[in-house]
Amino acid sequence: MARDLESMLDAMLDGVVLLDARGEVESLNSEACRILETSTEAAVGRPIEDLFGEDQSTAKLSRAVLADGRAVIEREHAVEGRQGDDLVIDVSASPLFDGDELDGVALLLRDCAIQKSLRDVVSQREALASFGCIAAGIAHEIKNPLGGIRGAAEILGARASDDKSRSAAELIVREVDRIALLVDDFMVFTPGEDLRVAPVNIHRVLDGVLAVTAHEKIGANVEVERVFDPSIPDLIADADRLSQVFLNLVRNALQAMEGEGGKIVITTRMAFDRHLSLPHGQLGPSLIVELADTGPGIEAAVLDEVATPFFTTRPEGTGLGLAVARHWITRHDGTLRLESTPGVGTTVRIALPLSRPK
Ligand SMILES: Nc1ncnc2c1ncn2[C@@H]1O[C@H](COP(=O)(O)OP(=O)(O)O)[C@@H](O)[C@H]1O
Ligand SMILES: [Mg+2]
Incomplete structure (x- = not known):
């Protein structure tokens, strides 16, 4: 299956920056552009240092990989945003070889906030799905007898000879209606509706x-x-x-x-x-x-x-x-x-x- 490598890289949730042997940017995908607040036009051909502001730790990391050819992973680097909205990223830098010769570096930048949001979304979904199954089961079991209770209370109310019994029967009807409304509310969680x-x-x-x-x-x-x-x-x-x-x-x-x-x-x-x-x-x-x-x-x-x-x-x-x-x-x-x-x-x-x- 042939796929356009560029569109594949752009679809990734990680930022990818490829550096040549001199530490200059060869290419970068859309997520890298977003994280680094740059564009392909602005970044390609520039030394890696230009992609980062004051905090040069990621640039230094790339230089170290270019120098000794060993892959490095570091967590929680800060990237300063232009509007003061800093990102926290995990960085991994791997050496690229042309034959035996060290020819560049592939940098992977992972926005920690996106990873956390993805985890939150998945866990919320799972929680709602399992709640939905339980809610649907309970709702069904509660709703069935409610009709019977309500009907019986109405009969008792109609036959009651004193006010106290009549108002007790009315109370049952009112409370049954309240439960029915509540049950309707959580029937909403029924999966697949x-x-x-x-x-x-x-x-x-x-x-x-x-x-x-x-x-x-x-x-x-x-x-x-x-x-x-x-x-x-x-x-x-x-x-x-x-x-x-x-x-x-x-x-x-x-x-x-x-x-x-x-x-x-x-x-x-x-x-x-x-x-x-x-x-x-x-x-x-x-x-x-x-x-x-x-x-x-x-x-x-x-x-x-x-x-x-x-x-x-x-x-x-x-x-x-x-x-x-x-x-x-x-x-x-x-x-x-x-x-x-x-x-x-x-x-x-x-x-x-x-x-x-x-
Ligand atoms: N806009 C809000 N400001 C402050 N507290 C809120 C707000 N919205 C929701 N809450 C809190 O979240 C709780 C749950 O809200 P909700 O799920 O709508 O249930 P309910 O309104 O029946 O309590 C509320 O009881 C309240 O403590
Ligand atoms: Mg509410």
């Missing part, structure tokens, strides 16, 4: 959600600002599921600010990103939706847990809002992340692929 996809205008979805919450009591005292990029194209998605996702998130933000008041800023923009939830982290255009609130924030110790099913700090909460939201975003091959600073606020960032591969 299909998405009904069609072209979706994300701003219409968000406006629809805000129209619903505008009428809710919890929304009083909260200002909502929309920072929408009107050039965003339709995405192929399930509009009902996305509405449910954003409704859960907006309600959470409103509940977090209830009483105190505050502000929600909803931002939409496009990014050219790795789709970490797709196999091999394909590159492609993404839609980013950010919901930032000025609520009390979430303590770092529980930030990783708030999206697990049944985690709640609210007396009347079910702990399913974020879990359901993440479930549907994951089903759309997207990601949902939370950032929070206690005392400042919480931001939920959702990335959805704009071009869905077959």
Whole structure:
């Protein structure tokens, strides 16, 4: 099978830089360009030192390999970004030989943050999948007898001769209905339920959600600002599921600010990103939706847990809002992340692929 070597290198999640015997750049792939904030045009022909800023440790490592011909692996080198956003990379440098002669170096640069995100995405997926199987099983077993209990309680209520018995029967009916709603909520996790996809205008979805919450009591005292990029194209998605996702998130933000008041800023923009939830982290255009609130924030110790099913700090909460939201975003091959600073606020960032591969 013949494959274009260049496109293969560009598809890799690792940065690759090839140096010639003088330590000058011969070629580099797209991930290396991203990590080093350079382009092929700017980098090829330049000495390796030019690719790095103040921290020359990776350049020195390459020179050492050119000098003694031995491969080296080093973890956690810093690469300074131009906007102060430093990356941490693992570096491996291997000598290249032409016959017996040392002819260059192949540098492999691995962005540690991407590796961590990939691991997070995989473990979230696995957790949701196994939870989904359990939830589906339990939901089924609970739902069946509920109908019988409700019917029997109604009969008892109708036949009751005193008020106390009647109100006890009504209580049973009400509580049964509450359980049924909860069960419906976690039936959502049933694996394999299909998405009904069609072209979706994300701003219409968000406006629809805000129209619903505008009428809710919890929304009083909260200002909502929309920072929408009107050039965003339709995405192929399930509009009902996305509405449910954003409704859960907006309600959470409103509940977090209830009483105190505050502000929600909803931002939409496009990014050219790795789709970490797709196999091999394909590159492609993404839609980013950010919901930032000025609520009390979430303590770092529980930030990783708030999206697990049944985690709640609210007396009347079910702990399913974020879990359901993440479930549907994951089903759309997207990601949902939370950032929070206690005392400042919480931001939920959702990335959805704009071009869905077959
Ligand atoms: N915007 C937010 N600000 C502060 N805390 C939040 C926010 N969103 C979610 N949380 C925390 O995460 C928990 C879980 O949220 P969720 O899954 O929607 O369940 P529920 O809303 O039923 O509690 C909440 O109880 C709350 O502690
Ligand atoms: Mg909630």
